[in-house]
Amino acid sequence: MFQYFVRRFLWAIFLFVSVTMITYVLFFLVPADPARLIAGKSATAADVARVRHDYKLDRPVYEQYWRFFDQLVIHQSLGRSFANRRSVNEMVGQAAPVTAGLVAGGAILWMLIALPVGILSALRPRSLLDRGAMIFVLVGISAPVVWIGLLLQYFIGFRLAWTPNAGYCDVFNPPAGATCGGPWDWFYHMILPWLTFAILFAASYARMIRANVMDVLGEDYVRTARAKGVPEQQVIRRHVLRNALLPVVTMLGLDIGVALGGAIFTESIFNLPGLGRLAVNSVFNLDLPTIQGVVVFATLAIILFNLIVDVLYAYIDPRIRLA
Amino acid sequence: MRTRKLLGIVLLILGLVLLVATAASASPRAQKGGTLVMEETDDVDYIDPQLSYYGETWKLEQSTACKLMNWPDKAGADGTVVTPEVAAGLPVISKDGKTYTFTIKPGFKFSNGKPVNAKSFVDAINRFANPKMQSTGVAFLDIIKGASDVVNGKASSVSGLKASGNKFIVTLTKAAPDFLARLTMPFFQAIDPTLAGQIDANGINQYASCGPYYFSARTPNRSITLKRNPFYKMGRTANVDAIQVNIGNPQPVEYQNVLQGTSDYAAGGIPATEWKNVSAKFGLNKGQVQVHPLLDIRYLALNHGRPLFKDNPQLAKAVNWTVDRQAFAAQGGYLYGQRATQILPPGMLGFKRQGIYPLAVTPGTLAVAKKLAAGNTRDGNAILWAANAGVAPLQAQLIQYNLSQIGLNVQVKLLPRAQQFTDAGNPKTNNYDLTLEHWGADYADPYDFVNILLDGAQVTQPQHNNYAYYDVAKFNTAMRAASLLVGAARGTAYAALDANMMKQNPPWAPLVFSNDRNFLSARFSCVTINEAAAQGPLLNMACLK
Numbered sequence: 061m062f063q064y065f066v067r068r069f070l071w072a073i074f075l076f077v078s079v080t081m082i083t084y085v086l087f088f089l090v091p092a093d094p095a096r097l098i099a100g101k102s103a104t105a106a107d108v109a110r111v112r113h114d115y116k117l118d119r120p121v122y123e124q125y126w127r128f129f130d131q132l133v134i135h136q137s138l139g140r141s142f143a144n145r146r147s148v149n150e151m152v153g154q155a156a157p158v159t160a161g162l163v164a165g166g167a168i169l170w171m172l173i174a175l176p177v178g179i180l181s182a183l184r185p186r187s188l189l190d191r192g193a194m195i196f197v198l199v200g201i202s203a204p205v206v207w208i209g210l211l212l213q214y215f216i217g218f219r220l221a222w223t224p225n226a227g228y229c230d231v232f233n234p235p236a237g238a239t240c241g242g243p244w245d246w247f248y249h250m251i252l253p254w255l256t257f258a259i260l261f262a263a264s265y266a267r268m269i270r271a272n273v274m275d276v277l278g279e280d281y282v283r284t285a286r287a288k289g290v291p292e293q294q295v296i297r298r299h300v301l302r303n304a305l306l307p308v309v310t311m312l313g314l315d316i317g318v319a320l321g322g323a324i325f326t327e328s329i330f331n332l333p334g335l336g337r338l339a340v341n342s343v344f345n346l347d348l349p350t351i352q353g354v355v356v357f358a359t360l361a362i363i364l365f366n367l368i369v370d371v372l373y374a375y376i377d378p379r380i381r382l383a
Numbered sequence: 384m385r386t387r388k389l390l391g392i393v394l395l396i397l398g399l400v401l402l403v404a405t406a407a408s409a410s411p412r413a414q415k416g417g418t419l420v421m422e423e424t425d426d427v428d429y430i431d432p433q434l435s436y437y438g439e440t441w442k443l444e445q446s447t448a449c450k451l452m453n454w455p456d457k458a459g460a461d462g463t464v465v466t467p468e469v470a471a472g473l474p475v476i477s478k479d480g481k482t483y484t485f486t487i488k489p490g491f492k493f494s495n496g497k498p499v500n501a502k503s504f505v506d507a508i509n510r511f512a513n514p515k516m517q518s519t520g521v522a523f524l525d526i527i528k529g530a531s532d533v534v535n536g537k538a539s540s541v542s543g544l545k546a547s548g549n550k551f552i553v554t555l556t557k558a559a560p561d562f563l564a565r566l567t568m569p570f571f572q573a574i575d576p577t578l579a580g581q582i583d584a585n586g587i588n589q590y591a592s593c594g595p596y597y598f599s600a601r602t603p604n605r606s607i608t609l610k611r612n613p614f615y616k617m618g619r620t621a622n623v624d625a626i627q628v629n630i631g632n633p634q635p636v637e638y639q640n641v642l643q644g645t646s647d648y649a650a651g652g653i654p655a656t657e658w659k660n661v662s663a664k665f666g667l668n669k670g671q672v673q674v675h676p677l678l679d680i681r682y683l684a685l686n687h688g689r690p691l692f693k694d695n696p697q698l699a700k701a702v703n704w705t706v707d708r709q710a711f712a713a714q715g716g717y718l719y720g721q722r723a724t725q726i727l728p729p730g731m732l733g734f735k736r737q738g739i740y741p742l743a744v745t746p747g748t749l750a751v752a753k754k755l756a757a758g759n760t761r762d763g764n765a766i767l768w769a770a771n772a773g774v775a776p777l778q779a780q781l782i783q784y785n786l787s788q789i790g791l792n793v794q795v796k797l798l799p800r801a802q803q804f805t806d807a808g809n810p811k812t813n814n815y816d817l818t819l820e821h822w823g824a825d826y827a828d829p830y831d832f833v834n835i836l837l838d839g840a841q842v843t844q845p846q847h848n849n850y851a852y853y854d855v856a857k858f859n860t861a862m863r864a865a866s867l868l869v870g871a872a873r874g875t876a877y878a879a880l881d882a883n884m885m886k887q888n889p890p891w892a893p894l895v896f897s898n899d900r901n902f903l904s905a906r907f908s909c910v911t912i913n914e915a916a917a918q919g920p921l922l923n924m925a926c927l928k
Contacts, residue, residue: 110514144426144429144586144603145584145585221643225640226633228605235602235606236602237599237602238602238606239627239629331632333605346802
């Protein structure tokens with residue numbers, strides 16, 4: 061187990077360096093001049109040169125990357141935004157909990173939908189419930205997230221006004237000038253984003269769970285259990301679900317890790333100040349430090365959740381041993 | 384007797400009932416107080432006065448700042464005259480035009496109670512020039528003596544400034560008739576001693592202001608709150624108690640919020656397709672929908688530095704005869720702007736409707752265009768740059784089609800907006816023959832349109848705004864001469880420049896003078912629009928029904 065962790069840790073470092081390096085290089089392949097953007101439209105050549113020097117943009121790319129990496133590892137600093145000079149640590153630190161709240165709530169919601177739909181569909185194949193569920197799956201997977209979000213926002217948030225149509229409220233310590241805050245406001249504002257975020261995943265997970273359960277229902281050990289007279293509920297619970305849900309655990313961990321990089325569409329539609337919106341704005345502003353900050357966070361999240369999934373898998377399935 | 388008394392009582396009751404009913408049915412009247420809620424799609428850059436350079440921030444600062452010279456809180460022509468605010472009157476200007484002496488009017492106070500004095504302006508300019516602030520607007524300091532030395536780190540304070548009692552004296556490096564207009568920019572507003580000592584390139588988010596309002600809170604990317612300055616008593620209106628700016632909602636949400644009444648002003652705009660609907664529903668400039676011309680232009684810069692348009696005035700004229708300005712404007716939605724065929728926009732000093740080129744394309748205008756283009760298309764190929772977002776790609780396709788009709792084979796290249804103007808302004812990377820551009824006035828003076836955008840001295844600079852690479856000696860001389868004139872003579876000279884450049888050798892094909900389109904809630908009242916001061920309704924004048 062220790063060797064496994066050491067190997068995974070070393071691999072994580074390699075992955076991290078590769079991802080950040082590629083992001084850095086790609087940024088410099090874009091033929092635009094951040095110094096000119098920072099200096100403003102009325103800047104003279106001397107102003108631009110001064111800005112370029114101040115931000116160390118006149119150094120070679122590899123030197124700039126080394127400086128970034130050094131700053132990150134030694135000082136745990138992601139630098140300052142080119143666009144507004146705010147600390148990127150602070151920006152990512154403020155955005156990450158918003159995205160985490162969206163992803164966590166969304167994940168709970170999608171599992172609450174997918175599990176019963178998938179299991180019941182598998183247990184009653186070709187029934188009205190099953191067919192209805194598969195239509196839901198088809199629509200959920202096919203319909204763009206943006207379209208679903210805008211529909212929900214328009215009909216539920218605006219026309220019916222059952223929920224707010226956009227906006228975010230902090231659970232704790234609403235910032236100065238905030239017009240809402242506290243657990244209930246937060247929850248109320250997150251209903252539509254959670255629903256939007258969850259639908260696609262709920263549909264694909266329902267489909268996966270249905271397929272897995274149907275597969276396992278045909279296994280010999282399930283037939284044996286039934287033949288021994290084990291009550292059906294017990295068969296389902298102890299033999300079917302435990303085996304059928306193993307792949308779901310893997311997928312869940314991976315999907316949460318990726319989603320923590322920023323649910324861009326959902327955050328943009330509902331004005332959630334999370335990592336997705338931060339990433340979009342920083343790309344449009346050619347704000348390299350912020351782009352890198354989001355990439356670093358997303359990379360770390362994916363690496364961490366991959367590790368958690370692997371360990372959890374070994375725990376759930378005694379046949380698996382971490383080599 | 385009893386009957387009379389009874390009748391009297393009945394009449395009294397009837398009268399009271401009628402009075403109450405009338406009061407209840409009367410339309411709500413605008414009143415002081417309340418919180419105005421406005422929406423912005425994107426966050427501002429800074430609210431720090433020496434750093435902020437976005438139009439949206441300047442819109443807020445028009446309510447928080449007090450300046451030596453300002454645009455009055457009036458609509459129409461009255462609002463376009465630079466007027467003393469903290470200055471007791473117009474400055475005394477030396478004979479050589481280089482020294483300005485302002486007398487400071489007593490009574491202005493910051494929101495922390497401290498008085499505004501001559502030093503408040505010395506501090507502002509010194510802070511502005513301080514290289515540690517890394518302000519992006521320092522180019523506007525070039526005419527103040529000693530400012531460049533501070534910007535370049537050779538001096539610690541600007542030598543051309545002096546505060547002596549209630550006098551504020553500024554010495555310039557050269558005569559600059561647009562100096563008073565420059566002072567209306569928020570960079571030059573009075574700042575209190577606390578802010579003067581806060582040198583931070585990251586910007587200060589809370590500071591005392593001397594205008595009708597002050598910034599009481601700001602959470603980046605979330606919200607900004609302005610509150611009434613309790614110490615302000617100098618005549619400018621401050622109707623609402625507070626202005627709440629909510630940041631980040633996309634345009635459809637802003638539109639919904641204003642319709643519902645949960646917001647009062649969609650400052651970030653509404654979907655382009657909704658302008659016609661709201662104009663039809665609420666009427667134009669009668670209340671909720673306010674559309675007014677901006678000091679702003681969208682244009683097609685013709686690169687005179689490349690073979691296609693170099694020494695080729697006939698082709699430049701042909702382009703002006705062939706572009707479909709009507710269709711171009713239609714891409715931006717209802718009331719996007721006025722079709723433009725000249726450089727200076729309506730409302731700008733020097734604007735005079737020229738009528739040199741047609742506003743609409745007809746078979747007749749196309750024939751003229753073809754005749755002008757015949758034999759002048761060089762190799763017949765052209766590269767057109769445009770932004771890759773919004774309506775720009777559609778507009779570029781339109782231009783491509785228009786120019787194909789005069790024999791030009793146009794290749795459209797779409798770029799991120801930031802990259803487009805960065806590369807266009809660099810002589811080493813301006814690999815285009817035409818570029819779709821957009822310019823809004825930094826301050827209401829023709830210098831900011833003509834000299835900044837068309838003076839040939841710029842074209843050899845590593846970065847500049849002369850995207851037409853226009854360098855015609857006689858016009859360069861005329862621009863510089865015009866910049867030294869004042870008053871009506873200045874306007875006449877710039878009007879003549881505008882006409883002559885467009886007639887003889889057009890640097891651009893002007894397309895649209897943009898409109899400022901505003902969608903307001905039903906309770907938003909006291910709407911005053913002064914585009915010289917700020918886009919949109921003046922927030923300090925706004926009141927709520």
